[in-house]
Amino acid sequence: MSVLVEISGLRKAFGPLQVLRGIDLTVSRGEVVCVIGPSGSGKSTLLRCVNLLEEPTGGRVVVDGVELTDPDVDIDAARRRIGMVFQQFNLFSHLSVLDNLTIAQRKVLRRGRAEAERVARENLARVGLAEKIDAMPGQLSGGQQQRVAIARSLSMAPELMLFDEPTSALDPELVGDVLGVMRQLADEGMTMMVVTHEMQFAREVADRVLFMDGGVVVEEGPADEVIGEPRHERTRTFLSRVLDPTHHGPGDPTS
Amino acid sequence: MALSKRRRAQVVRGVQYGVLVVAAVALALAVDWQQVRHAFLDADAAGRLFPGIILTGLKNTLVYAALGFAVGLGLGLVLALMRMSSVGPYRWLATAYIEFFRGVPALLVFIAFGFGVPLAFQIRFDTYSTVALSLGLVGAAYMAETIRAGIQAVPKGQVEAARSLGMPAGMAMFTIVIPQAFRIILPPLTNELILLTKDSSLVYLLGVARDEYELTKIGREALNVSPNLTPILVAGLCYLIITIPLSQLSRYLERRTGGRRISSPESTGLEVKA
Ligand SMILES: Nc1ncnc2c1ncn2[C@@H]1O[C@H](COP(=O)(O)OP(=O)(O)OP(=O)(O)O)[C@@H](O)[C@H]1O
Ligand SMILES: [Mg+2]
Numbered sequence: 001m002s003v004l005v006e007i008s009g010l011r012k013a014f015g016p017l018q019v020l021r022g023i024d025l026t027v028s029r030g031e032v033v034c035v036i037g038p039s040g041s042g043k044s045t046l047l048r049c050v051n052l053l054e055e056p057t058g059g060r061v062v063v064d065g066v067e068l069t070d071p072d073v074d075i076d077a078a079r080r081r082i083g084m085v086f087q088q089f090n091l092f093s094h095l096s097v098l099d100n101l102t103i104a105q106r107k108v109l110r111r112g113r114a115e116a117e118r119v120a121r122e123n124l125a126r127v128g129l130a131e132k133i134d135a136m137p138g139q140l141s142g143g144q145q146q147r148v149a150i151a152r153s154l155s156m157a158p159e160l161m162l163f164d165e166p167t168s169a170l171d172p173e174l175v176g177d178v179l180g181v182m183r184q185l186a187d188e189g190m191t192m193m194v195v196t197h198e199m200q201f202a203r204e205v206a207d208r209v210l211f212m213d214g215g216v217v218v219e220e221g222p223a224d225e226v227i228g229e230p231r232h233e234r235t236r237t238f239l240s241r242v243l244d245p246t247h248h249g250p251g252d253p254t255s
Numbered sequence: 256m257a258l259s260k261r262r263r264a265q266v267v268r269g270v271q272y273g274v275l276v277v278a279a280v281a282l283a284l285a286v287d288w289q290q291v292r293h294a295f296l297d298a299d300a301a302g303r304l305f306p307g308i309i310l311t312g313l314k315n316t317l318v319y320a321a322l323g324f325a326v327g328l329g330l331g332l333v334l335a336l337m338r339m340s341s342v343g344p345y346r347w348l349a350t351a352y353i354e355f356f357r358g359v360p361a362l363l364v365f366i367a368f369g370f371g372v373p374l375a376f377q378i379r380f381d382t383y384s385t386v387a388l389s390l391g392l393v394g395a396a397y398m399a400e401t402i403r404a405g406i407q408a409v410p411k412g413q414v415e416a417a418r419s420l421g422m423p424a425g426m427a428m429f430t431i432v433i434p435q436a437f438r439i440i441l442p443p444l445t446n447e448l449i450l451l452t453k454d455s456s457l458v459y460l461l462g463v464a465r466d467e468y469e470l471t472k473i474g475r476e477a478l479n480v481s482p483n484l485t486p487i488l489v490a491g492l493c494y495l496i497i498t499i500p501l502s503q504l505s506r507y508l509e510r511r512t513g514g515r516r517i518s519s520p521e522s523t524g525l526e527v528k529a
Contacts (some may be wrong), residue, residue, distance in 0.1 A: 048449035051419055081422035090416035094435050103430065149416075156420060 010059035037212035083153030091137035123151040141172030317456035326391025331398030356396035405436035445505035
Protein backbone atom coordinates (compact mmCIF):
# COMPACT_ATOMS: atom_id res chain seq x y z
CA MET A 1 0.00 0.00 0.00
CA SER A 2 1.32 3.45 -0.88
CA VAL A 3 1.97 6.06 1.76
CA LEU A 4 -0.46 9.01 1.92
CA VAL A 5 0.60 10.82 5.09
CA GLU A 6 4.14 11.02 6.31
CA ILE A 7 4.88 12.88 9.52
CA SER A 8 8.38 13.05 10.93
CA GLY A 9 9.81 14.78 13.97
CA LEU A 10 6.66 16.90 14.31
CA ARG A 11 6.85 19.47 17.08
CA LYS A 12 4.43 22.15 18.12
CA ALA A 13 4.70 24.66 20.93
CA PHE A 14 2.28 27.37 22.01
CA GLY A 15 4.69 29.87 23.53
CA PRO A 16 6.52 28.00 26.26
CA LEU A 17 4.03 25.10 26.21
CA GLN A 18 5.39 22.08 24.31
CA VAL A 19 2.31 20.32 23.00
CA LEU A 20 3.81 17.94 20.43
CA ARG A 21 7.28 16.64 21.24
CA GLY A 22 8.40 14.79 18.15
CA ILE A 23 5.76 12.70 16.41
CA ASP A 24 6.59 10.20 13.68
CA LEU A 25 3.72 8.65 11.83
CA THR A 26 2.90 7.27 8.41
CA VAL A 27 -0.57 6.52 7.16
CA SER A 28 -1.11 4.37 4.09
CA ARG A 29 -3.80 4.91 1.51
CA GLY A 30 -7.07 3.38 2.65
CA GLU A 31 -5.92 3.04 6.24
CA VAL A 32 -8.04 4.13 9.21
CA VAL A 33 -6.00 5.41 12.15
CA CYS A 34 -7.68 6.25 15.44
CA VAL A 35 -5.93 8.54 17.91
CA ILE A 36 -6.83 8.17 21.57
CA GLY A 37 -5.42 9.73 24.71
CA PRO A 38 -6.24 11.89 27.71
CA SER A 39 -7.43 15.49 27.43
CA GLY A 40 -4.63 17.91 26.62
CA SER A 41 -2.33 15.22 25.24
CA GLY A 42 -2.14 16.98 21.86
CA LYS A 43 -4.52 14.87 19.75
CA SER A 44 -6.34 17.83 18.20
CA THR A 45 -3.09 19.69 17.68
CA LEU A 46 -1.64 16.70 15.83
CA LEU A 47 -4.68 16.50 13.56
CA ARG A 48 -4.66 20.27 12.95
CA CYS A 49 -1.00 20.10 11.96
CA VAL A 50 -1.89 17.61 9.22
CA ASN A 51 -3.81 20.30 7.31
CA LEU A 52 -1.75 23.13 8.74
CA LEU A 53 -4.59 24.78 10.67
CA GLU A 54 -1.77 24.90 13.20
CA GLU A 55 1.70 25.77 11.98
CA PRO A 56 4.19 23.19 13.27
CA THR A 57 7.18 24.51 15.19
CA GLY A 58 9.39 21.79 13.74
CA GLY A 59 9.42 18.61 11.68
CA ARG A 60 7.87 17.63 8.37
CA VAL A 61 4.34 16.88 7.24
CA VAL A 62 3.92 15.36 3.78
CA VAL A 63 0.48 14.53 2.39
CA ASP A 64 0.15 12.82 -0.99
CA GLY A 65 3.68 13.77 -1.94
CA VAL A 66 3.27 17.46 -1.10
CA GLU A 67 5.32 18.80 1.78
CA LEU A 68 2.93 21.06 3.70
CA THR A 69 5.68 22.34 5.95
CA ASP A 70 7.53 23.76 2.95
CA PRO A 71 7.17 27.55 3.31
CA ASP A 72 6.50 27.91 -0.43
CA VAL A 73 3.73 25.33 -0.57
CA ASP A 74 0.31 26.34 -1.98
CA ILE A 75 -1.51 25.48 1.22
CA ASP A 76 -4.96 26.22 -0.19
CA ALA A 77 -4.40 23.76 -3.01
CA ALA A 78 -3.18 21.13 -0.55
CA ARG A 79 -6.15 21.59 1.78
CA ARG A 80 -8.65 20.91 -1.03
CA ARG A 81 -7.66 17.26 -0.83
CA ILE A 82 -7.81 17.00 2.97
CA GLY A 83 -11.30 17.00 4.47
CA MET A 84 -11.77 17.99 8.10
CA VAL A 85 -14.69 17.33 10.41
CA PHE A 86 -14.88 19.27 13.67
CA GLN A 87 -16.33 18.53 17.07
CA GLN A 88 -18.59 21.61 16.75
CA PHE A 89 -19.68 20.80 13.13
CA ASN A 90 -18.97 24.37 11.94
CA LEU A 91 -21.58 24.40 9.21
CA PHE A 92 -21.86 27.83 7.60
CA SER A 93 -24.86 29.05 9.51
CA HIS A 94 -26.01 31.63 6.95
CA LEU A 95 -26.15 29.10 4.11
CA SER A 96 -28.61 26.32 3.35
CA VAL A 97 -27.45 22.71 3.41
CA LEU A 98 -27.14 22.75 -0.38
CA ASP A 99 -25.07 25.95 -0.37
CA ASN A 100 -22.87 24.58 2.41
CA LEU A 101 -22.04 21.71 0.09
CA THR A 102 -21.62 23.72 -3.09
CA ILE A 103 -19.91 26.97 -2.06
CA ALA A 104 -16.36 25.59 -1.93
CA GLN A 105 -16.91 23.36 -4.95
CA ARG A 106 -17.91 26.39 -6.97
CA LYS A 107 -15.53 29.00 -5.62
CA VAL A 108 -12.49 26.83 -4.95
CA LEU A 109 -12.80 24.01 -7.49
CA ARG A 110 -14.63 26.26 -9.99
CA ARG A 111 -17.23 23.63 -10.74
CA GLY A 112 -20.38 24.76 -12.55
CA ARG A 113 -23.66 25.06 -10.65
CA ALA A 114 -25.20 21.93 -12.13
CA GLU A 115 -22.20 19.75 -11.41
CA ALA A 116 -21.75 21.13 -7.89
CA GLU A 117 -25.40 20.41 -7.13
CA ARG A 118 -25.18 16.92 -8.51
CA VAL A 119 -22.13 16.18 -6.32
CA ALA A 120 -23.89 17.73 -3.32
CA ARG A 121 -26.99 15.57 -3.82
CA GLU A 122 -24.86 12.46 -4.17
CA ASN A 123 -23.03 13.12 -0.94
CA LEU A 124 -26.14 14.06 1.01
CA ALA A 125 -27.66 10.77 -0.06
CA ARG A 126 -24.48 9.05 1.09
CA VAL A 127 -24.98 10.39 4.64
CA GLY A 128 -28.72 9.67 4.53
CA LEU A 129 -29.94 13.29 4.46
CA ALA A 130 -31.10 13.78 0.88
CA GLU A 131 -34.40 15.26 2.07
CA LYS A 132 -32.65 18.02 4.09
CA ILE A 133 -31.13 19.70 1.07
CA ASP A 134 -33.06 22.96 1.52
CA ALA A 135 -32.87 23.12 5.34
CA MET A 136 -30.83 25.71 7.22
CA PRO A 137 -28.20 24.32 9.62
CA GLY A 138 -30.08 25.69 12.62
CA GLN A 139 -33.06 23.50 11.77
CA LEU A 140 -31.05 20.28 12.03
CA SER A 141 -30.17 18.14 15.02
CA GLY A 142 -26.52 17.89 16.03
CA GLY A 143 -26.21 14.46 14.46
CA GLN A 144 -27.70 15.71 11.21
CA GLN A 145 -25.42 18.76 11.21
CA GLN A 146 -22.38 16.55 11.66
CA ARG A 147 -23.45 14.30 8.79
CA VAL A 148 -23.94 17.37 6.58
CA ALA A 149 -20.45 18.52 7.60
CA ILE A 150 -19.08 15.15 6.52
CA ALA A 151 -20.95 15.41 3.21
CA ARG A 152 -19.55 18.93 2.74
CA SER A 153 -15.99 17.63 3.06
CA LEU A 154 -16.72 14.66 0.81
CA SER A 155 -18.02 16.99 -1.90
CA MET A 156 -14.45 18.17 -2.42
CA ALA A 157 -13.44 14.57 -3.22
CA PRO A 158 -10.65 14.48 -0.62
CA GLU A 159 -7.85 11.93 -0.46
CA LEU A 160 -7.77 12.07 3.32
CA MET A 161 -10.39 12.78 5.98
CA LEU A 162 -9.53 14.13 9.43
CA PHE A 163 -12.09 13.77 12.23
CA ASP A 164 -11.59 15.59 15.54
CA GLU A 165 -13.92 14.03 18.10
CA PRO A 166 -16.83 14.11 15.65
CA THR A 167 -19.32 12.68 18.14
CA SER A 168 -18.23 14.36 21.38
CA ALA A 169 -20.75 17.21 21.11
CA LEU A 170 -23.68 14.91 20.33
CA ASP A 171 -26.47 13.54 22.47
CA PRO A 172 -25.80 9.83 23.01
CA GLU A 173 -28.70 8.69 20.85
CA LEU A 174 -27.34 10.64 17.85
CA VAL A 175 -23.81 9.23 18.01
CA GLY A 176 -24.69 6.01 16.20
CA ASP A 177 -25.80 7.70 12.97
CA VAL A 178 -22.55 9.64 12.64
CA LEU A 179 -20.40 6.63 13.47
CA GLY A 180 -22.41 4.64 10.94
CA VAL A 181 -21.54 7.11 8.20
CA MET A 182 -17.86 7.00 9.19
CA ARG A 183 -17.87 3.21 9.21
CA GLN A 184 -19.34 3.19 5.72
CA LEU A 185 -16.65 5.64 4.56
CA ALA A 186 -13.97 3.38 5.99
CA ASP A 187 -15.49 0.39 4.19
CA GLU A 188 -15.39 2.35 0.93
CA GLY A 189 -11.64 2.70 1.36
CA MET A 190 -11.31 6.32 2.53
CA THR A 191 -8.07 7.15 4.34
CA MET A 192 -9.05 8.48 7.75
CA MET A 193 -7.42 9.89 10.87
CA VAL A 194 -9.92 9.94 13.71
CA VAL A 195 -9.49 11.43 17.18
CA THR A 196 -12.14 9.74 19.27
CA HIS A 197 -13.21 8.53 22.67
CA GLU A 198 -15.46 5.86 21.11
CA MET A 199 -13.40 2.77 21.95
CA GLN A 200 -15.92 0.38 20.43
CA PHE A 201 -15.71 2.25 17.12
CA ALA A 202 -11.92 2.30 17.27
CA ARG A 203 -11.83 -1.43 17.91
CA GLU A 204 -14.16 -2.30 15.08
CA VAL A 205 -13.10 0.18 12.39
CA ALA A 206 -9.49 1.24 13.00
CA ASP A 207 -6.66 -0.54 11.26
CA ARG A 208 -4.34 1.02 13.77
CA VAL A 209 -4.73 2.81 17.10
CA LEU A 210 -2.36 5.46 18.47
CA PHE A 211 -2.29 6.23 22.15
CA MET A 212 -0.92 9.73 22.83
CA ASP A 213 0.08 11.24 26.14
CA GLY A 214 2.14 14.32 26.93
CA GLY A 215 2.73 15.17 23.27
CA VAL A 216 4.23 11.85 22.23
CA VAL A 217 2.86 8.60 20.81
CA VAL A 218 3.18 6.22 23.73
CA GLU A 219 1.87 3.11 22.05
CA GLU A 220 0.57 2.15 18.64
CA GLY A 221 -0.58 -1.00 16.92
CA PRO A 222 -3.64 -2.93 15.83
CA ALA A 223 -6.79 -1.90 17.70
CA ASP A 224 -7.17 -5.22 19.48
CA GLU A 225 -3.65 -4.98 20.89
CA VAL A 226 -3.64 -1.33 21.99
CA ILE A 227 -7.16 -1.36 23.39
CA GLY A 228 -7.43 -5.08 24.21
CA GLU A 229 -3.99 -5.81 25.71
CA PRO A 230 -2.16 -2.49 26.21
CA ARG A 231 1.56 -2.87 26.97
CA HIS A 232 2.15 0.44 28.67
CA GLU A 233 1.02 1.38 32.14
CA ARG A 234 -0.19 4.83 30.98
CA THR A 235 -2.34 3.24 28.29
CA ARG A 236 -3.84 0.82 30.79
CA THR A 237 -4.65 3.62 33.25
CA PHE A 238 -6.25 5.72 30.52
CA LEU A 239 -8.31 2.84 29.17
CA SER A 240 -9.52 1.74 32.56
CA ARG A 241 -10.80 5.28 33.13
CA VAL A 242 -12.50 5.52 29.75
CA LEU A 243 -13.95 2.02 29.67
CA ASP A 244 -15.01 1.87 33.30
CA PRO A 245 -15.40 5.45 34.49
CA THR A 246 -17.34 4.59 37.66
CA HIS A 247 -14.55 2.50 39.17
CA HIS A 248 -11.61 4.79 39.86
CA GLY A 249 -9.78 4.34 43.06
CA PRO A 250 -10.17 7.02 45.74
CA GLY A 251 -8.08 10.12 45.09
CA ASP A 252 -8.04 9.47 41.38
CA PRO A 253 -7.13 12.81 39.77
CA THR A 254 -9.65 12.53 36.95
CA SER A 255 -12.67 12.14 39.19
CA MET B 256 -48.86 45.25 59.79
CA ALA B 257 -46.76 43.46 57.21
CA LEU B 258 -47.77 43.68 53.57
CA SER B 259 -47.16 40.70 51.36
CA LYS B 260 -44.36 41.12 48.85
CA ARG B 261 -46.78 41.25 45.97
CA ARG B 262 -49.06 43.74 47.68
CA ARG B 263 -46.10 45.96 48.43
CA ALA B 264 -45.00 45.91 44.78
CA GLN B 265 -48.52 46.93 43.76
CA VAL B 266 -48.49 49.85 46.19
CA VAL B 267 -45.10 51.05 44.94
CA ARG B 268 -46.27 50.88 41.35
CA GLY B 269 -49.46 52.76 42.25
CA VAL B 270 -47.44 55.55 43.84
CA GLN B 271 -45.18 55.80 40.78
CA TYR B 272 -48.16 56.18 38.44
CA GLY B 273 -49.67 58.78 40.79
CA VAL B 274 -46.50 60.89 40.74
CA LEU B 275 -46.34 60.67 36.94
CA VAL B 276 -49.94 61.81 36.51
CA VAL B 277 -49.50 64.69 38.95
CA ALA B 278 -46.32 65.82 37.14
CA ALA B 279 -48.06 65.65 33.75
CA VAL B 280 -51.06 67.63 34.97
CA ALA B 281 -48.85 70.27 36.61
CA LEU B 282 -46.88 70.64 33.39
CA ALA B 283 -50.05 70.93 31.31
CA LEU B 284 -51.43 73.61 33.61
CA ALA B 285 -48.16 75.56 33.56
CA VAL B 286 -48.15 75.73 29.75
CA ASP B 287 -49.82 78.67 28.07
CA TRP B 288 -51.72 76.67 25.44
CA GLN B 289 -52.88 79.79 23.64
CA GLN B 290 -49.27 80.79 23.04
CA VAL B 291 -48.28 77.30 21.96
CA ARG B 292 -51.09 77.15 19.46
CA HIS B 293 -50.02 80.49 18.00
CA ALA B 294 -46.37 79.57 17.87
CA PHE B 295 -46.46 75.97 16.65
CA LEU B 296 -49.90 74.91 15.50
CA ASP B 297 -50.72 77.33 12.73
CA ALA B 298 -52.55 75.30 10.09
CA ASP B 299 -52.09 77.92 7.37
CA ALA B 300 -48.34 78.15 7.93
CA ALA B 301 -48.13 74.36 7.95
CA GLY B 302 -50.16 74.10 4.76
CA ARG B 303 -47.86 76.47 2.91
CA LEU B 304 -44.95 74.03 3.49
CA PHE B 305 -46.53 71.35 1.38
CA PRO B 306 -45.73 69.78 -0.94
CA GLY B 307 -42.19 71.23 -0.93
CA ILE B 308 -41.23 69.87 2.45
CA ILE B 309 -42.02 66.35 1.27
CA LEU B 310 -40.91 66.47 -2.37
CA THR B 311 -37.70 68.39 -1.70
CA GLY B 312 -36.98 68.22 2.04
CA LEU B 313 -37.89 64.68 2.92
CA LYS B 314 -36.50 63.40 -0.37
CA ASN B 315 -33.15 65.15 0.05
CA THR B 316 -32.81 64.10 3.69
CA LEU B 317 -33.32 60.50 2.59
CA VAL B 318 -30.86 60.86 -0.28
CA TYR B 319 -28.18 62.51 1.89
CA ALA B 320 -28.55 59.89 4.62
CA ALA B 321 -28.46 57.03 2.12
CA LEU B 322 -25.39 58.39 0.32
CA GLY B 323 -23.58 59.02 3.61
CA PHE B 324 -24.50 55.56 4.84
CA ALA B 325 -23.24 53.91 1.65
CA VAL B 326 -19.90 55.73 1.80
CA GLY B 327 -19.63 55.09 5.55
CA LEU B 328 -20.37 51.40 5.22
CA GLY B 329 -17.80 50.86 2.47
CA LEU B 330 -15.10 52.87 4.19
CA GLY B 331 -16.05 51.41 7.58
CA LEU B 332 -15.54 47.89 6.26
CA VAL B 333 -12.10 48.80 4.93
CA LEU B 334 -11.19 50.41 8.27
CA ALA B 335 -12.47 47.41 10.22
CA LEU B 336 -10.32 45.05 8.15
CA MET B 337 -7.32 47.37 8.58
CA ARG B 338 -7.95 47.47 12.34
CA MET B 339 -7.66 43.67 12.45
CA SER B 340 -4.77 43.41 10.02
CA SER B 341 -1.51 41.78 11.01
CA VAL B 342 0.27 44.69 9.33
CA GLY B 343 1.13 47.26 12.00
CA PRO B 344 0.90 50.46 9.95
CA TYR B 345 -2.61 49.50 8.70
CA ARG B 346 -3.77 49.03 12.27
CA TRP B 347 -2.26 52.33 13.42
CA LEU B 348 -3.71 54.24 10.50
CA ALA B 349 -7.19 52.82 11.09
CA THR B 350 -7.01 53.49 14.82
CA ALA B 351 -5.89 57.07 14.26
CA TYR B 352 -8.67 57.61 11.75
CA ILE B 353 -11.34 56.19 14.04
CA GLU B 354 -10.17 58.17 17.06
CA PHE B 355 -10.04 61.38 15.04
CA PHE B 356 -13.42 61.19 13.34
CA ARG B 357 -15.20 59.91 16.44
CA GLY B 358 -13.64 62.71 18.43
CA VAL B 359 -14.46 65.78 16.35
CA PRO B 360 -17.99 67.14 15.83
CA ALA B 361 -19.58 66.27 12.50
CA LEU B 362 -20.14 70.01 12.07
CA LEU B 363 -16.40 70.64 11.76
CA VAL B 364 -16.07 67.87 9.19
CA PHE B 365 -18.83 69.49 7.13
CA ILE B 366 -17.01 72.82 7.24
CA ALA B 367 -13.71 71.18 6.31
CA PHE B 368 -15.29 69.40 3.37
CA GLY B 369 -17.51 72.22 2.27
CA PHE B 370 -14.83 74.92 2.32
CA GLY B 371 -11.40 73.64 3.39
CA VAL B 372 -10.84 70.78 0.95
CA PRO B 373 -12.04 72.70 -2.16
CA LEU B 374 -9.69 75.51 -1.17
CA ALA B 375 -6.71 73.29 -0.48
CA PHE B 376 -7.01 71.05 -3.55
CA GLN B 377 -8.65 73.46 -5.97
CA ILE B 378 -11.49 71.06 -6.67
CA ARG B 379 -15.21 71.70 -6.40
CA PHE B 380 -17.59 69.04 -5.15
CA ASP B 381 -21.29 69.31 -5.77
CA THR B 382 -23.52 69.33 -2.71
CA TYR B 383 -24.40 65.66 -2.89
CA SER B 384 -20.73 64.58 -2.99
CA THR B 385 -19.85 66.94 -0.14
CA VAL B 386 -22.63 65.56 2.03
CA ALA B 387 -21.93 61.95 1.10
CA LEU B 388 -18.24 62.37 1.92
CA SER B 389 -18.72 64.33 5.14
CA LEU B 390 -21.39 62.05 6.55
CA GLY B 391 -19.56 59.01 5.22
CA LEU B 392 -16.23 59.96 6.80
CA VAL B 393 -17.84 60.46 10.20
CA GLY B 394 -20.15 57.45 9.92
CA ALA B 395 -17.27 55.21 8.84
CA ALA B 396 -15.46 55.77 12.12
CA TYR B 397 -18.44 54.48 14.10
CA MET B 398 -19.37 51.74 11.66
CA ALA B 399 -15.78 50.43 11.55
CA GLU B 400 -15.97 49.58 15.25
CA THR B 401 -19.40 47.99 14.86
CA ILE B 402 -18.26 45.92 11.89
CA ARG B 403 -15.11 44.82 13.69
CA ALA B 404 -17.16 43.68 16.68
CA GLY B 405 -19.45 41.78 14.30
CA ILE B 406 -16.57 40.05 12.55
CA GLN B 407 -15.06 39.06 15.87
CA ALA B 408 -18.41 37.69 17.03
CA VAL B 409 -18.44 35.10 14.23
CA PRO B 410 -17.16 31.83 15.74
CA LYS B 411 -13.57 30.98 14.81
CA GLY B 412 -14.68 27.54 13.65
CA GLN B 413 -16.35 29.15 10.63
CA VAL B 414 -13.00 30.36 9.28
CA GLU B 415 -11.36 27.04 10.10
CA ALA B 416 -14.05 25.14 8.21
CA ALA B 417 -13.72 27.50 5.24
CA ARG B 418 -9.92 27.28 5.19
CA SER B 419 -9.93 23.51 5.45
CA LEU B 420 -12.15 23.40 2.36
CA GLY B 421 -9.29 25.15 0.55
CA MET B 422 -10.61 28.71 0.66
CA PRO B 423 -7.88 31.38 0.78
CA ALA B 424 -8.10 33.78 3.75
CA GLY B 425 -9.71 36.60 1.79
CA MET B 426 -12.36 34.37 0.26
CA ALA B 427 -13.20 32.92 3.68
CA MET B 428 -13.55 36.45 5.04
CA PHE B 429 -15.80 37.74 2.27
CA THR B 430 -17.98 34.71 1.58
CA ILE B 431 -18.28 33.21 5.06
CA VAL B 432 -17.40 35.65 7.86
CA ILE B 433 -18.63 39.04 6.63
CA PRO B 434 -22.11 37.87 5.59
CA GLN B 435 -22.58 36.40 9.07
CA ALA B 436 -21.11 39.48 10.74
CA PHE B 437 -23.60 41.74 8.96
CA ARG B 438 -26.50 39.62 10.14
CA ILE B 439 -25.29 40.12 13.69
CA ILE B 440 -24.77 43.87 13.38
CA LEU B 441 -27.90 44.83 11.45
CA PRO B 442 -29.55 46.39 14.52
CA PRO B 443 -26.64 48.72 15.42
CA LEU B 444 -26.15 49.57 11.75
CA THR B 445 -29.78 50.64 11.56
CA ASN B 446 -29.15 52.95 14.50
CA GLU B 447 -26.17 54.33 12.64
CA LEU B 448 -28.46 55.18 9.73
CA ILE B 449 -30.78 57.04 12.11
CA LEU B 450 -27.88 59.13 13.41
CA LEU B 451 -26.78 59.96 9.87
CA THR B 452 -30.33 60.94 8.94
CA LYS B 453 -30.28 63.56 11.68
CA ASP B 454 -26.70 64.67 10.95
CA SER B 455 -27.66 65.34 7.34
CA SER B 456 -29.25 68.55 8.70
CA LEU B 457 -25.71 69.98 8.89
CA VAL B 458 -25.98 70.61 5.16
CA TYR B 459 -27.39 74.04 6.15
CA LEU B 460 -23.78 75.13 6.66
CA LEU B 461 -23.09 74.86 2.97
CA GLY B 462 -24.60 77.37 0.60
CA VAL B 463 -26.94 75.01 -1.20
CA ALA B 464 -29.39 75.54 -4.03
CA ARG B 465 -33.11 75.56 -3.35
CA ASP B 466 -33.71 72.09 -4.77
CA GLU B 467 -30.95 70.72 -2.53
CA TYR B 468 -32.64 71.79 0.73
CA GLU B 469 -33.33 69.07 3.25
CA LEU B 470 -35.87 69.12 6.07
CA THR B 471 -34.10 71.38 8.56
CA LYS B 472 -33.06 73.89 5.92
CA ILE B 473 -36.60 74.07 4.54
CA GLY B 474 -37.95 74.57 8.04
CA ARG B 475 -35.46 77.34 8.79
CA GLU B 476 -36.07 79.10 5.48
CA ALA B 477 -39.82 78.94 6.03
CA LEU B 478 -39.31 80.66 9.38
CA ASN B 479 -38.26 83.81 7.54
CA VAL B 480 -41.68 84.18 5.96
CA SER B 481 -43.77 82.48 8.62
CA PRO B 482 -45.29 84.50 11.46
CA ASN B 483 -44.53 81.66 13.85
CA LEU B 484 -42.49 78.48 14.55
CA THR B 485 -44.87 75.96 12.95
CA PRO B 486 -42.40 74.98 10.17
CA ILE B 487 -39.96 73.67 12.77
CA LEU B 488 -42.62 71.41 14.24
CA VAL B 489 -43.54 70.07 10.81
CA ALA B 490 -39.90 69.47 9.91
CA GLY B 491 -39.44 67.61 13.19
CA LEU B 492 -42.42 65.40 12.50
CA CYS B 493 -40.99 64.61 9.08
CA TYR B 494 -37.78 63.30 10.71
CA LEU B 495 -39.88 61.02 12.86
CA ILE B 496 -41.56 59.65 9.73
CA ILE B 497 -38.09 58.38 8.75
CA THR B 498 -36.56 57.48 12.09
CA ILE B 499 -39.42 55.73 13.88
CA PRO B 500 -39.87 53.03 11.21
CA LEU B 501 -36.08 52.59 11.20
CA SER B 502 -35.89 52.06 14.93
CA GLN B 503 -38.85 49.67 14.73
CA LEU B 504 -36.94 47.81 12.05
CA SER B 505 -33.85 47.74 14.23
CA ARG B 506 -35.85 46.31 17.13
CA TYR B 507 -37.46 43.71 14.90
CA LEU B 508 -34.07 42.65 13.54
CA GLU B 509 -32.69 42.41 17.04
CA ARG B 510 -35.52 40.10 18.07
CA ARG B 511 -35.09 38.01 14.95
CA THR B 512 -31.37 37.46 15.46
CA GLY B 513 -32.35 35.76 18.68
CA GLY B 514 -30.59 37.75 21.37
CA ARG B 515 -27.19 37.86 19.72
CA ARG B 516 -26.29 41.49 20.07
CA ILE B 517 -23.41 43.83 19.70
CA SER B 518 -23.35 46.86 21.94
CA SER B 519 -23.42 50.36 20.53
CA PRO B 520 -20.30 51.59 18.79
CA GLU B 521 -19.47 53.80 21.76
CA SER B 522 -18.48 50.89 23.95
CA THR B 523 -15.84 48.39 22.93
CA GLY B 524 -17.30 45.35 24.68
CA LEU B 525 -19.69 43.01 22.98
CA GLU B 526 -22.08 40.47 24.33
CA VAL B 527 -22.96 37.37 22.42
CA LYS B 528 -25.51 35.06 23.88
CA ALA B 529 -25.44 31.70 22.15
N1 LIG C 1 -4.24 27.89 20.30
C1 LIG C 1 -3.68 27.47 21.45
N2 LIG C 1 -2.98 28.33 22.23
C2 LIG C 1 -2.41 27.91 23.38
N3 LIG C 1 -2.49 26.66 23.85
C3 LIG C 1 -3.16 25.75 23.12
C4 LIG C 1 -3.81 26.10 21.89
N4 LIG C 1 -4.41 25.01 21.40
C5 LIG C 1 -4.16 24.01 22.29
N5 LIG C 1 -3.41 24.44 23.31
C6 LIG C 1 -2.93 23.63 24.43
O1 LIG C 1 -2.28 22.51 23.91
C7 LIG C 1 -2.52 21.37 24.69
C8 LIG C 1 -3.02 20.24 23.82
O2 LIG C 1 -4.25 20.65 23.25
P1 LIG C 1 -5.09 19.68 22.30
O3 LIG C 1 -6.33 20.43 21.96
O4 LIG C 1 -4.24 19.22 21.18
O5 LIG C 1 -5.43 18.46 23.25
P2 LIG C 1 -6.40 17.24 23.00
O6 LIG C 1 -5.58 16.02 23.17
O7 LIG C 1 -7.11 17.41 21.72
O8 LIG C 1 -7.41 17.34 24.21
P3 LIG C 1 -8.99 17.12 24.28
O9 LIG C 1 -9.21 15.65 24.40
O10 LIG C 1 -9.40 17.85 25.51
O11 LIG C 1 -9.57 17.71 23.02
C9 LIG C 1 -3.50 21.79 25.77
O12 LIG C 1 -2.77 21.99 26.96
C10 LIG C 1 -4.06 23.09 25.27
O13 LIG C 1 -4.35 23.93 26.34
MG1 LIG D 1 -9.11 17.87 21.18
